[in-house]
Amino acid sequence: MPLPATTGLGFKPEHFDAIRTTRPRLGFFEVHAENYMGAGGAPHRHLTALRQDHALSLHGVGLSIGGPDRPDPAHLSRLRALITRYQPAAFSEHLAWSSHGGDYLNDLLPLPYTPETLSRICDHVDEVQSALGCRLLLENPSTYILFEQSSIDEPDFLAEIARRTGCGLLLDINNVFVSCTNHHRDPRDWLAAFPLSQVGEIHLGGHAEETLPSGPLLIDDHGSTVADPVWSLYAQVIADSGPLPTLIEWDNDIPPFDILLAEAARADAILSRHALPLTGAA
Amino acid sequence: MTAQIDLTRAFRQGLFDGSLPPGVTAHAPDEAATRFAVYRNNVAHGLTRALARRFPVIERLVGADFFAATARLFLRDHPPRDPRLFLWGEGFPAFLQAFRPLRDLPYLPDVARLEWLRGQAYHAADARPAPRDALATAATDPARFTLHLHPSVQLLRSRFAVVSIWQANQPGAAQPDKPLRPDRAENALILRDTADRVPVFALSPGEAAFLAALLRGDSLLAAAALAEGADPGPLLTRLIQTGTLAGLLERTAQ
Numbered sequence: 001m002p003l004p005a006t007t008g009l010g011f012k013p014e015h016f017d018a019i020r021t022t023r024p025r026l027g028f029f030e031v032h033a034e035n036y037m038g039a040g041g042a043p044h045r046h047l048t049a050l051r052q053d054h055a056l057s058l059h060g061v062g063l064s065i066g067g068p069d070r071p072d073p074a075h076l077s078r079l080r081a082l083i084t085r086y087q088p089a090a091f092s093e094h095l096a097w098s099s100h101g102g103d104y105l106n107d108l109l110p111l112p113y114t115p116e117t118l119s120r121i122c123d124h125v126d127e128v129q130s131a132l133g134c135r136l137l138l139e140n141p142s143t144y145i146l147f148e149q150s151s152i153d154e155p156d157f158l159a160e161i162a163r164r165t166g167c168g169l170l171l172d173i174n175n176v177f178v179s180c181t182n183h184h185r186d187p188r189d190w191l192a193a194f195p196l197s198q199v200g201e202i203h204l205g206g207h208a209e210e211t212l213p214s215g216p217l218l219i220d221d222h223g224s225t226v227a228d229p230v231w232s233l234y235a236q237v238i239a240d241s242g243p244l245p246t247l248i249e250w251d252n253d254i255p256p257f258d259i260l261l262a263e264a265a266r267a268d269a270i271l272s273r274h275a276l277p278l279t280g281a282a
Numbered sequence: 283m284t285a286q287i288d289l290t291r292a293f294r295q296g297l298f299d300g301s302l303p304p305g306v307t308a309h310a311p312d313e314a315a316t317r318f319a320v321y322r323n324n325v326a327h328g329l330t331r332a333l334a335r336r337f338p339v340i341e342r343l344v345g346a347d348f349f350a351a352t353a354r355l356f357l358r359d360h361p362p363r364d365p366r367l368f369l370w371g372e373g374f375p376a377f378l379q380a381f382r383p384l385r386d387l388p389y390l391p392d393v394a395r396l397e398w399l400r401g402q403a404y405h406a407a408d409a410r411p412a413p414r415d416a417l418a419t420a421a422t423d424p425a426r427f428t429l430h431l432h433p434s435v436q437l438l439r440s441r442f443a444v445v446s447i448w449q450a451n452q453p454g455a456a457q458p459d460k461p462l463r464p465d466r467a468e469n470a471l472i473l474r475d476t477a478d479r480v481p482v483f484a485l486s487p488g489e490a491a492f493l494a495a496l497l498r499g500d501s502l503l504a505a506a507a508l509a510e511g512a513d514p515g516p517l518l519t520r521l522i523q524t525g526t527l528a529g530l531l532e533r534t535a536q
Binding site: 040112147217 | 285286287289290291293294297305306307308309310313314316317318320321324325328329332361362363364365366367368370404405406407408433434474478
């Protein structure tokens with residue numbers, strides 16, 4: 001069962017009591033898979049309780065799909081155990097690498113887009129989908145640098161991975177805005193080249209801004225409200241594609257739960273403007 | 283294949299020493315190093331915060347700036363080996379022990395050990411509390427039974443006042459009436475209670491010997507004999523109240 005085409009929030013343990021008290025009408029919660037790979041305790045108690053009332057999106061940050069090393073079979077089997085236990089409606093990961101030579105660097109690092117990396121990542125995606133027995137949603141990264149080696153445009157690279165492997169895509173519109181601003185590119189052109197029909201989920205989050213001589217340097221920090229230009233791009237994407245499951249991400253300087261609900265309500269308003277007319281009871 | 287491996291290796295190297303990996307550029311190429319530094323900062327900052335979440339009292343004791351500088355040295359030589367970050371940092375106490383600038387704070391490594399054990403207790407496997415009458419049953423034949431404790435239960439014996447130091451450095455902790463004497467030996471009981479909190483309790487030497495015996499599977503009778511005359515009652519009450527007495531195990535004949 002796919003995620004509902006409504007709004008979800010990233011789950012933070014400090015909000016658990018507020019969620020259980022207020023029972024918000026949210027389409028889903030998303031969690032970082034690696035935080036739930038301990039044996040027991042509060043993380044599993046929280047996730048079990050959330051799962052009773054809400055659909056779940058499982059978001060991995062540690063598979064390092066974009067790196068040269070094959071996905072770690074031990075990590076895949078831990079993911080598979082979580083999927084079996086919690087039956088998430090979606091599993092997503094990143095077009096990025098985070099491990100190399102056995103070291104885990106805890107960041108989503110960039111890669112050049114070449115025929116060589118394309119073919120390797122398709123192998124990794126095939127391996128992940130086959131090990132997990134589900135369709136992966138692959139997320140576009142936010143990037144701060146470019147590679148001279150790159151010969152394929154990022155939206156084309158993602159489209160080709162989806163075409164070859166059958167995976168879906170997770171469109172992070174804040175990442176599009178961050179990367180395009182950093183690389184002096186119009187995000188609307190990026191989106192025009194991106195296969196919206198393959199998108200299974202949207203991410204929206206905040207970013208920080210610094211200034212360099214050539215222009216702004218945007219940093220994807222998930223530490224504030226979604227920026228106005230990102231909301232505009234989101235409204236355009238939803239107008240073009242129809243409603244899609246939409247997640248508000250906020251991972252740093254975590255605010256009170258009602259601030260997150262207000263961000264979710266803002267996304268809801270845009271989604272409901274483009275909701276398909278329902279025949280029959282809603 | 284080799285092109286990406288070489289690039290990844292160079293990128294990883296650059297994250298730690300600042301060298302720009304081959305081919306890394308930017309729209310304004312002279313800004314490539316500045317923009318690459320975002321990744322350097324993200325990796326260092328992200329891992330430093332992960333270590334600080336695991337060792338908050340150490341961060342408080344040495345100060346945020348000193349902690350960040352120490353963390354950067356630690357993560358350069360001991361980066362995580364697993365995306366499960368709660369498994370990272372086991373080597374931090376030994377690193378602190380060998381770290382010359384901290385020689386004058388010899389209690390820090392044991393405080394770090396206590397914090398590490400708390401993190402493991404937080405994620406330990408679940409176990410249901412034993413039935414109410416379990417202890418009474420065990421008391422009928424203490425040589426026959428040992429206690430099955432919750433997987434989170436751990437003991438740390440220290441030459442230093444680790445429990446007092448830990449407690450005095452909790453957010454909102456009252457200042458102790460008299461100055462702490464860090465070189466007074468203390469034993470710490472670490473466990474996860476039924477509300478998933480991970481409190482720390484001080485144990486007398488006798489209680490610590492009793493708990494150590496239970497943790498290695500001695501019978502209740504044998505454990506009590508090692509308790510150096512201490513009454514095991516209060517400790518057993520504490521285990522029951524926190525839901526960490528998980529059951530009885532019958533000892534087979536030796």
